[in-house]
Amino acid sequence: xxxxxxxxxxxxVFAVLYAVAVISLAPISFGVWxxxxxxxxxxxxxxxxxxxxxxxxxxxxxxNIYGGLGPIDVIxxxxxxxxxxxxxxKIGRRNGVIARFLGSFTETIIISVIVGGYLSYLFNxxxxxxxxGVLIGSIIAINAIGFPLEEIMRRVYIQYTKQGxxxxxxxxxxxxx
Numbered sequence: 334x335x336x337x338x339x340x341x342x343x344x345x346v347f348a349v350l351y352a353v354a355v356i357s358l359a360p361i362s363f364g365v366w367x368x369x370x371x372x373x374x375x376x377x378x379x380x381x382x383x384x385x386x387x388x389x390x391x392x393x394x395x396x397n398i399y400g401g402l403g404p405i406d407v408i409x410x411x412x413x414x415x416x417x418x419x420x421x422x423k424i425g426r427r428n429g430v431i432a433r434f435l436g437s438f439t440e441t442i443i444i445s446v447i448v449g450g451y452l453s454y455l456f457n458x459x460x461x462x463x464x465x466g467v468l469i470g471s472i473i474a475i476n477a478i479g480f481p482l483e484e485i486m487r488r489v490y491i492q493y494t495k496q497g498x499x500x501x502x503x504x505x506x507x508x509x510x
Contacts, residue, residue, distance in 0.1 A: 336384065343384035344391070350374060351392025356399045363400045365456050365463050368470040371396065372444065375475055376437040376483035378418035379425035380490055386418035405451050413447035430484070437480045441471040 336344065354371035355362045362369045371392070378385040393411040400406060417440040425436025449464030456463065 340384040343381055344388040347374065347377070347381070347385050347388025348392040348395070351389050352395035352399075355392070355396030359400065362396070363402060364466075365452050365458055366466040366470070368473050370474055370478070372440075372471060372474040373479035373482055375414065375418055375440045375444075376421060376425075376433075376479040377486055378422045379433055379436050379483055380487050382422050382426075386415060386422065389418055390415040402455055405455060409447060409451045413444050416447070417443040433483065433487075434476075434480060437475055437483065440479075441468065441475045444471050444475070 351371045351374055354374070355369065358370050361367060362371065374385075374389055378389065390411040393414045394407060397406045397410045420443060421436035421440045423436075424439055425433040445464050445468040449467040450460065452458075452467065453460040453463035
């Protein structure tokens with residue numbers, strides 16, 4: 334997989350945003366009952382694809398190292414993010430708000446199953462309780478916050494790419510700048 338400079342920059346931006354959100358909101362980002370607000374960035378993988386998927390996975394590594402739950406969290410959390418973002422991108426890239434919502438809902442289920450599964454082991458609580466705790470937080474972060482964010486960013490990104498860079502570049506060339 335090769336990234337151009339734009340894709341590499343997006344990857345770094347998403348990694349930093351995710352890590353900062355996890356670390357700055359650490360009291361609610363870790364535990365069986367968590368609302369990981371940083372997961373609101375996961376649906377953006379539908380718009381930005383692989384750079385977002387990789388960046389959010391790298392950011393999860395950094396955030397989970399800070400969290401102190403150990404190697405299981407540092408390894409399995411980013412894997413969960415990667416799988417969730419990859420699946421959401423594949424499902425949600427089809428046109429239509431329903432496909433995009435299903436993509437973000439898929440992220441919620443994947444995160445709840447994987448993260449809920451290993452948190453059950455780490456905290457020695459029943460699997461169902463752990464999955465429900467992560468599910469509730471994921472619905473809040475991914476679906477209630479992240480999905481509307483994805484829809485807004487989709488509109489902004491589409492407008493920006495249609496007339497943003499190319500429009501500005503053409504006008505500056507005409508002006509002789």
